[in-house]
Amino acid sequence: MALDPETRDQLIDTVRRFVAERLRPLEAQVAEDDAIPESVLAEMRALGLYGLSIPQEYGGLDLSMEDECRVAIELGRASPAFRSAFGTNVGIGSQGLVMFGTDAQKARWLPGIASGEIVTSFALTEPEAGSDSAAVRTRAIKDGDDYVLNGTKRYITNANKAGLFTVMARTDPGIKGAGGVSAFLVPRNLPGLSIGKPEKKMGQQGAHICDVTFEDVRVPAESRLGEEGEGFKVAMRVLDRGRLHISAVCVGVAERLLADCVAYSAERKQFGQPIAAFQLIQGMIADSKTEALAARALILESARGRDRGENVTLEAAAAKYFASEMVGRVADRAVQIFGGAGYVADHGIERLYRDVRIFRIYEGTSQIQQVVIARETMKRGG
Numbered sequence: 001m002a003l004d005p006e007t008r009d010q011l012i013d014t015v016r017r018f019v020a021e022r023l024r025p026l027e028a029q030v031a032e033d034d035a036i037p038e039s040v041l042a043e044m045r046a047l048g049l050y051g052l053s054i055p056q057e058y059g060g061l062d063l064s065m066e067d068e069c070r071v072a073i074e075l076g077r078a079s080p081a082f083r084s085a086f087g088t089n090v091g092i093g094s095q096g097l098v099m100f101g102t103d104a105q106k107a108r109w110l111p112g113i114a115s116g117e118i119v120t121s122f123a124l125t126e127p128e129a130g131s132d133s134a135a136v137r138t139r140a141i142k143d144g145d146d147y148v149l150n151g152t153k154r155y156i157t158n159a160n161k162a163g164l165f166t167v168m169a170r171t172d173p174g175i176k177g178a179g180g181v182s183a184f185l186v187p188r189n190l191p192g193l194s195i196g197k198p199e200k201k202m203g204q205q206g207a208h209i210c211d212v213t214f215e216d217v218r219v220p221a222e223s224r225l226g227e228e229g230e231g232f233k234v235a236m237r238v239l240d241r242g243r244l245h246i247s248a249v250c251v252g253v254a255e256r257l258l259a260d261c262v263a264y265s266a267e268r269k270q271f272g273q274p275i276a277a278f279q280l281i282q283g284m285i286a287d288s289k290t291e292a293l294a295a296r297a298l299i300l301e302s303a304r305g306r307d308r309g310e311n312v313t314l315e316a317a318a319a320k321y322f323a324s325e326m327v328g329r330v331a332d333r334a335v336q337i338f339g340g341a342g343y344v345a346d347h348g349i350e351r352l353y354r355d356v357r358i359f360r361i362y363e364g365t366s367q368i369q370q371v372v373i374a375r376e377t378m379k380r381g382g
């Protein structure tokens with residue numbers, strides 16, 4: 001649902017202040033501790049951030065894709081680990097349920113997801129199924145009124161906090177590719193479900209990814225999301241949406257880095273003047289600004305297309321490809337503008353440089369986005 005412009009501006013203003021006043025001062029501490037304080041998570045819940053995309057009848061804010069992207073841009077101005085705390089509830093962890101769930105499944109889970117009482121995870125990736133996500137080996141074998149799950153999922157965001165997983169598993173071992181995969185809603189507390197230790201990562205400390213292992217985990221047939229064999233499509237539809245959200249976060253980080261670069265280059269003096277006076281510095285700022293503006297326009301236009309009900313598989317892939325590569329370049333230029341100060345930890349520039357690297361990998365690598373863009377362009381005839 002699109003908010004009226006006044007309500008939308010109020011929401012964006014509230015999020016902007018929360019990011020500036022509450023999240024940014026805690027960034028270094030969160031990175032150091034690899035944990036977000038519970039009091040901050042409680043504030044995020046109170047602000048409704050876990051339920052940005054959940055229908056209002058289940059307690060969420062039900063934002064349009066465009067408004068969600070505008071909020072995600074604001075959230076990108078703080079360390080991306082903060083957004084990750086509720087990012088799965090807004091995106092990949094809830095949207096399969098929102099788009100394909102039955103009324104009973106929605107009533108059971110969505111209120112807790114919207115309030116943040118339940119954290120969700122999206123369990124698609126496996127040790128042998130990364131970019132080739134149709135190759136999932138996790139099995140879900142029908143046994144009476146249940147399915148029995150066996151297998152391992154890898155790098156699952158928020159798995160250590162999740163109360164509910166959307167799991168893609170092979171129900172038909174006779175079909176090797178996408179058609180043999182089904183989606184399931186799997187609660188955390190089932191016998192046989194175990195979570196690995198959080199991985200040590202390059203960046204985004206405070207956000208966690210873990211293995212999830214299923215050993216004879218029994219779920220009732222009503223836990224299936226969509227029809228048998230529809231799981232891959234569920235996953236792809238979820239990712240189409242998620243890719244727009246992630247792109248918007250990239251723009252937020254880029255805009256924040258630009259603001260940091262402008263402030264620093266006005267203050268830092270060399271050769272008797274602020275480095276902002278040098279045209280080679282200005283060139284880097286101009287390139288970063290131009291690319292951030294282009295990404296913002298592409299994302300918001302694609303989001304509006306989705307809100308109009310259009311198929312935006314191509315546009316979402318293009319937005320993710322462009323925005324994630326763009327923020328990599330912007331972060332690299334930021335280190336260059338800050339010089340030695342960008343390389344040491346004090347200003348947080350090197351932390352963001354590491355944080356943004358994953359944007360070119362998760363929810364589909366840049367190379368997968370290129371594949372999707374090319375295929376869709378050829379399908380559309382240009």
Ligand code: COS
Nearest residue numbers: 124125131132133134178233236237240313362363364368
């Ligand atoms: N929306 C709806 N359906 C889709 C779809 C989409 N965006 N993309 C594909 N499908 C459908 C296809 O239409 C096809 O259905 P039919 O057989 O009925 O025609 C089916 O899904 C299989 O699609 P396809 O043949 O394109 O599958 P591929 O194995 O070639 O894989 C890619 C397609 C590579 C694009 C896919 O595996 C992918 O996106 N990989 C990256 C996964 C990823 O992002 N992982 C990150 C982990 S989650 S954080």
